[in-house]
Amino acid sequence: MERRLPPPQPALSRIKALLFVLALIPFVRTILIVLSGDAIDPVAFMTHATGDWILIFLMLTLAVTPLRRLGFPSAIVRLRRMLGLFAFFYATLHFSIYLVLDKFFDPVAIAHDVVKRPFITVGFTALVMMTPLAITSTDGWMRRLKRNWGRLHRAIYAVAIFGVLHYWWLVKRDLRQPILFAAILAVLLGLRLFWSFRQRYQVRQT
Amino acid sequence: MLIRKPSDIAPSEITPLQHYLDRRKFMMAGAAGLLMASDAFAALSFKKGTSVLAANDKPNSLRDITHYNNYYEFGSGKSDPSENAGVLKTHPWSIVVDGAVEKARTFDIDTLLRLPLEERIYRHRCVEGWSMVIPWVGFPLAALLKQMKLTAKARYVAFETLNRPSEMPGMAEGLLAWPYREGLRIDEAMHPLTLLAVGLYGNVLPNQNGAPIRLVVPWKYGFKSIKAIVRIHLTDTQPQTSWNLATPNEYGFYSNVNPTVDHPRWSQANERRIGEFLRRPTQMFNGYGSQVASLYQGMDLRKNF
Numbered sequence: 001m002e003r004r005l006p007p008p009q010p011a012l013s014r015i016k017a018l019l020f021v022l023a024l025i026p027f028v029r030t031i032l033i034v035l036s037g038d039a040i041d042p043v044a045f046m047t048h049a050t051g052d053w054i055l056i057f058l059m060l061t062l063a064v065t066p067l068r069r070l071g072f073p074s075a076i077v078r079l080r081r082m083l084g085l086f087a088f089f090y091a092t093l094h095f096s097i098y099l100v101l102d103k104f105f106d107p108v109a110i111a112h113d114v115v116k117r118p119f120i121t122v123g124f125t126a127l128v129m130m131t132p133l134a135i136t137s138t139d140g141w142m143r144r145l146k147r148n149w150g151r152l153h154r155a156i157y158a159v160a161i162f163g164v165l166h167y168w169w170l171v172k173r174d175l176r177q178p179i180l181f182a183a184i185l186a187v188l189l190g191l192r193l194f195w196s197f198r199q200r201y202q203v204r205q206t
Numbered sequence: 207m208l209i210r211k212p213s214d215i216a217p218s219e220i221t222p223l224q225h226y227l228d229r230r231k232f233m234m235a236g237a238a239g240l241l242m243a244s245d246a247f248a249a250l251s252f253k254k255g256t257s258v259l260a261a262n263d264k265p266n267s268l269r270d271i272t273h274y275n276n277y278y279e280f281g282s283g284k285s286d287p288s289e290n291a292g293v294l295k296t297h298p299w300s301i302v303v304d305g306a307v308e309k310a311r312t313f314d315i316d317t318l319l320r321l322p323l324e325e326r327i328y329r330h331r332c333v334e335g336w337s338m339v340i341p342w343v344g345f346p347l348a349a350l351l352k353q354m355k356l357t358a359k360a361r362y363v364a365f366e367t368l369n370r371p372s373e374m375p376g377m378a379e380g381l382l383a384w385p386y387r388e389g390l391r392i393d394e395a396m397h398p399l400t401l402l403a404v405g406l407y408g409n410v411l412p413n414q415n416g417a418p419i420r421l422v423v424p425w426k427y428g429f430k431s432i433k434a435i436v437r438i439h440l441t442d443t444q445p446q447t448s449w450n451l452a453t454p455n456e457y458g459f460y461s462n463v464n465p466t467v468d469h470p471r472w473s474q475a476n477e478r479r480i481g482e483f484l485r486r487p488t489q490m491f492n493g494y495g496s497q498v499a500s501l502y503q504g505m506d507l508r509k510n511f
Binding site for chain 1: 269270273274278282284334336379381382452453471472473478480483484485
């Protein structure tokens, strides 16, 4: 179902450059706050900040298709790869903080966490699933995988669900933020389900 | 009302200069806020206590202690209490002591502040997996309870926090059963380590830390150390506690610091001391085992978590 994409345009490359800079702002801001000493528990602060931005970028990535269908210029699909890769960038940072500062490279402690703590199990699974998506995000892999590329990259639905579950299960009491992410995700995935059911129904009618 | 004779010990003697400077900065920020009580941060007079610290324990800065708080009455974020607690009026204030006592009494905070105060530098371990070292000023809870004639039914002590939604904006979020409730067994309550704190770093307790009077039970997770106490009720049944009501399988009545009994969702084997980057091992009873382990002899601490 992959349609031929329109050729790159100069305006688009400027927008992409702008998006790249914007997407790095949370990273720079986090570092500046930690260096300034304003974060009293800098490790928790970095973990939460990167975690929030993984979910935000996952939601933005998943918003591209619905926005196109709702009338946004279809060229926005050209921003989708960068949005997804930034989700992976923040996920890598998020995991690195856990690996180094929480577990200090202790493979036994990490294995124990992954097996025993459901919120770590789903979070770790999401990261593992994101990795092949990041690797196969290039034009070369898109060509090589053909139709299978689209099938493989549908894994992002599971990644997003696991990501939101990870957040939901770790919160001590105040669920408002996880609920917000879950609601956004439900809309983004619900629209897809709705469209796909409708399409099937219409196909049968004709 | 609190400025009496100068402290036996100057705050500068126990406070590293850096922290002392932070304190001035904090005071200036506080003064800009609305409704800072005029007696806030007044110096207390107290006896310098013997701190029960290991060589690798050093007190956290006043800024850390006053800007990283769990106090859901003012919001669930760590910085919410420091931002929102300034409006709380902590004077006048009184504590009702009733229940299994011969005669119920109401103590005015000013009366309690005239009890002999001492400094206690305690480790503080939060159930979330972080810890601090905090120089409290206060008096043993036992000193208050000994002024009462307890009846034979006084087997437990139940505590209640102030219930004043108009000054406690976080209460509207309804995250816990209000008013905040906590409890101890009578022997835990009478233990000499169990403190009613009225001060911090030699000064009156800041609102976000539980002013004007809070419990400190250093061998238990921090949520046991109830803040802004208005009622102490002696009873023969184990009291309800707010976190236990919220999630019974995660927060037990005892909630002793125990590295071998994990929270259902995370490990309690280690902790991050605020100010350090790598985690350190958590000690049984938060390192106070030699004083308190005997209270729990013969008990299954996995079951009585």
